[in-house]
Amino acid sequence: MQSFAVFCGSAPGSAPEYLAAARDVGTALAQQQRRLVYGGGERGLMGAVCSATLSSGGAALGVLPRIMVKAPTRGPNAAAGTGSAEGAGPMQLDNGTEGTQRLTTVLVPDMHARKLRMANESDAFLVLPGGYGSFEEAFEMITWTQLGIQRKPVVFLNVNNFYDPLLALVERGVSEGFITSAGRALITLVSEADASSAGSWGAAAILAAEKLGPEIQAAGSGYWNWSASQNGAKQPADVTQLASAERAVDVKDLTFAFTQEREPALVDCNLSLSRGSRCLLIGANGAGKSTLLRLLAGKRLPGRDAHVRVYGKDVFHDAPRGIVYLGTEWAMNPVVRGDIRVSHFLDSVGGFRHKARRDRLLDILDVDISWRMHQISDGERRRVQLTMGLMEEWDVLLLDEVTVDLDVQVRADLLKFLRSETEERGATIIYATHIFDGLSSFPTHILHMQMGRTTSSMPITWPPRADGVCQDALPVLDESGSDADALSEGERGTLLPTALAWLRADRELRIKTERESGNVKRGAKAGQVDTDSETFYKKYDYNN
Numbered sequence: 001m002q003s004f005a006v007f008c009g010s011a012p013g014s015a016p017e018y019l020a021a022a023r024d025v026g027t028a029l030a031q032q033q034r035r036l037v038y039g040g041g042e043r044g045l046m047g048a049v050c051s052a053t054l055s056s057g058g059a060a061l062g063v064l065p066r067i068m069v070k071a072p073t074r075g076p077n078a079a080a081g082t083g084s085a086e087g088a089g090p091m092q093l094d095n096g097t098e099g100t101q102r103l104t105t106v107l108v109p110d111m112h113a114r115k116l117r118m119a120n121e122s123d124a125f126l127v128l129p130g131g132y133g134s135f136e137e138a139f140e141m142i143t144w145t146q147l148g149i150q151r152k153p154v155v156f157l158n159v160n161n162f163y164d165p166l167l168a169l170v171e172r173g174v175s176e177g178f179i180t181s182a183g184r185a186l187i188t189l190v191s192e193a194d195a196s197s198a199g200s201w202g203a204a205a206i207l208a209a210e211k212l213g214p215e216i217q218a219a220g221s222g223y224w225n226w227s228a229s230q231n232g233a234k235q236p237a238d239v240t241q242l243a244s245a246e247r248a249v250d251v252k253d254l255t256f257a258f259t260q261e262r263e264p265a266l267v268d269c270n271l272s273l274s275r276g277s278r279c280l281l282i283g284a285n286g287a288g289k290s291t292l293l294r295l296l297a298g299k300r301l302p303g304r305d306a307h308v309r310v311y312g313k314d315v316f317h318d319a320p321r322g323i324v325y326l327g328t329e330w331a332m333n334p335v336v337r338g339d340i341r342v343s344h345f346l347d348s349v350g351g352f353r354h355k356a357r358r359d360r361l362l363d364i365l366d367v368d369i370s371w372r373m374h375q376i377s378d379g380e381r382r383r384v385q386l387t388m389g390l391m392e393e394w395d396v397l398l399l400d401e402v403t404v405d406l407d408v409q410v411r412a413d414l415l416k417f418l419r420s421e422t423e424e425r426g427a428t429i430i431y432a433t434h435i436f437d438g439l440s441s442f443p444t445h446i447l448h449m450q451m452g453r454t455t456s457s458m459p460i461t462w463p464p465r466a467d468g469v470c471q472d473a474l475p476v477l478d479e480s481g482s483d484a485d486a487l488s489e490g491e492r493g494t495l496l497p498t499a500l501a502w503l504r505a506d507r508e509l510r511i512k513t514e515r516e517s518g519n520v521k522r523g524a525k526a527g528q529v530d531t532d533s534e535t536f537y538k539k540y541d542y543n544n
C-alpha cells in the first residue's frame with residue numbers, strides 16, 4: 001500500500017495524546033515512504049499529521065474544498081481562496097519553502113468531490129479521533145467497500161479509547177442483525193497495546209491496514225458490480241455515476257492496428273487517471289500518442305474486447321458525454337479556412353447558451369469576434385478552435401498538440417485556465433505535446449509512450465514523488481555524469497531533460513530492434529541508398 005488517507009479532527013482535542021498520535025501517524029507514513037492523503041487543513045490533528053509527514057521528509061496530498069481556503073498572502077496561489085479559518089493557509093498553498101514542495105494541495109468544488117478524490121488517491125483509510133466530519137468520512141468509506149464500489153480497509157486508531165463507544169455501536173448493529181459479520185470485518189481498531197508493540201500509533205495503523213487490505217480483497221467484490229449492469233438489470237443512474245466516477249479514464253492492455261497488414265500502432269497500452277488529473281503524453285514522433293487520444297475520443301474503433309472507458313463507460317459502445325478532443329487536423333478543413341465570421345462559428349457551437357464561459361475564453365484567448373476565418377493567422381485560427389472547443393463544460397479534454405502555434409502569453413493564460421478547470425470542476429486533461437517550455441508545473445501526471453507502448457502501468461505522478469514511489473519508469477539518475485540517456489541530480493523533476501532522456505532511449509531502442517531484425521528503416525543507411533536521380537545519373541553520366 002503506497003497511499004494512506006487520514007481522516008481526523010480539525011480540532012486538536014482536549015488531551016495531548018490526540019495530537020501526539022496524529023504526529024505519530026504523519027511520521028510513520030514518511031518513515032515507511034507512504035504518501036499521506038488528508039483533508040488539506042492546517043489546524044488541529046489534520047495540520048499535525050501533515051506537518052509531521054513533511055518534517056520527516058514525506059510527501060502529502062491535501063484535498064480541500066475551495067470555500068475552506070484561507071486566502072494566502074504570498075506565493076503562487078495568493079488569493080486562490082475565499083477565506084475560512086477552517087482551511088489551509090499560506091503553509092499549504094505556498095510552494096516556495098522546502099517542506100511544501102513535497103505537499104500538493106488540490107482545491108475541489110465541494111465536500112463530495114473531496115471525499116471522492118481522497119478515496120481515489122488512497123489504498124487505505126486511517127481514522128484518528130475527530131468529530132462528525134471524521135465519522136461521516138469513515139463510514140462512507142466503509143459503506144463504499146461494503147457495497148463493492150471500492151475494496152479498501154478502514155482502520156480506527158483507538159487513542160484514549162476514543163472509539164470504544166463506536167465499536168460498541170457497530171457490535172450492536174451486528175447483534176441486532178443490521179450489520180453482517182462480513183460487514184463487521186471491513187473495519188479494524190488498533191489499541192494502545194498494538195501501538196506499543198508496533199512502536200507507534202502510526203506503525204500499528206499501517207500494519208493493521210496492510211493485514212486487513214488483502215483479506216477484504218480476497219473476500220470478494222461487495223454486494224453489486226457497480227460499473228456494469230448485472231443480468232441486464234439497470235443500476236440507478238446516480239449510483240452508477242458514483243462508482244464509475246472513481247476512474248475518469250481507464251485504458252487496459254489496449255492494442256490497435258490501423259490495418260491487418262501493418263504492425264499495431266498501439267500495443268498493450270495502459271492509462272488510468274482519477275478525476276482532476278492533468279496528464280502529459282510524452283513520446284517520439286510516431287510513438288502512438290495521437291492514436292491513443294483518438295481512440296479515447298471514440299474516433300477510431302478498436303477490437304470488441306478493448307477496454308477503453310471514460311467515467312466507467314465504454315467510449316465506443318456506450319459513449320459518455322463530456323469528452324472533447326482538440327487536434328491539429330481541424331485547421332486543415334477548408335470550411336475552417338473559408339470566408340466565415342468568427343461570431344458565426346461561435347454561435348454554431350452554442351456560444352449564446354454558454355455566455356459566461358464564452359466571454360471568459362474570448363478574453364483568455366484574445367479573440368476578436370469580427371475576424372474572418374480566411375483572413376487570420378494559423379495561431380489566431382487555433383485560438384478560435386480552442387474558444388469553440390472549450391466553451392461547453394467538458395469532463396475529459398484530449399489535447400493533441402493544439403497549443404504549438406499559440407504565442408507564449410496566450411499559451412500561459414490558457415494553461416492557467418485549464419488548470420483551474422481541473423481543480424474547480426474536477427475535469428480531466430490528457431495532453432500530447434512536444435513543447436515542454438513553461439509546462440513543468442502543469443501536469444499532475446506524465447506518461448511515456450515508446451514505440452506504441454506505455455512504459456508504465458500507471459502514469460507517473462508529477463512532480464516526481466520525493467519518496468521515490470511510482471518512479472521506476474523515469475529516466476535513471478546518472479551518478480557519473482557520462483550517460484547521455486540519464487538525468488543529472490539537478491535535472492530530476494524537470495520536464496524537458498526527462499523527455500529528452502526518454503526520447504534518446506527510445507531512438508536507441510528502435511535502432512537496436514531494427515538492427516537485430518536486419519531491417520534498418522530510417523536514416524541515411526550509408527552506402528545503401530541511392531536517390532532516383534543518383535541512380536539515373538550513375539547510369540547515364542559518361543564522365544564516370
Ligand SMILES: Nc1ncnc2c1ncn2[C@@H]1O[C@H](COP(=O)(O)OP(=O)(O)OP(=O)(O)O)[C@@H](O)[C@H]1O
Binds near residue numbers: 265289290292
Ligand atoms: N492513418 C494511419 N494509417 C496507418 N498508420 C498510421 C495512421 N496514422 C498513424 N499511423 C501510424 O501509427 C503510429 C503512431 O502514430 P501516431 O500519430 O499515433 O503517433 P504520435 O505519437 O502522435 O506522433 P507525433 O508526435 O508525430 O504526432 C505511427 O507509426 C504511424 O505511422
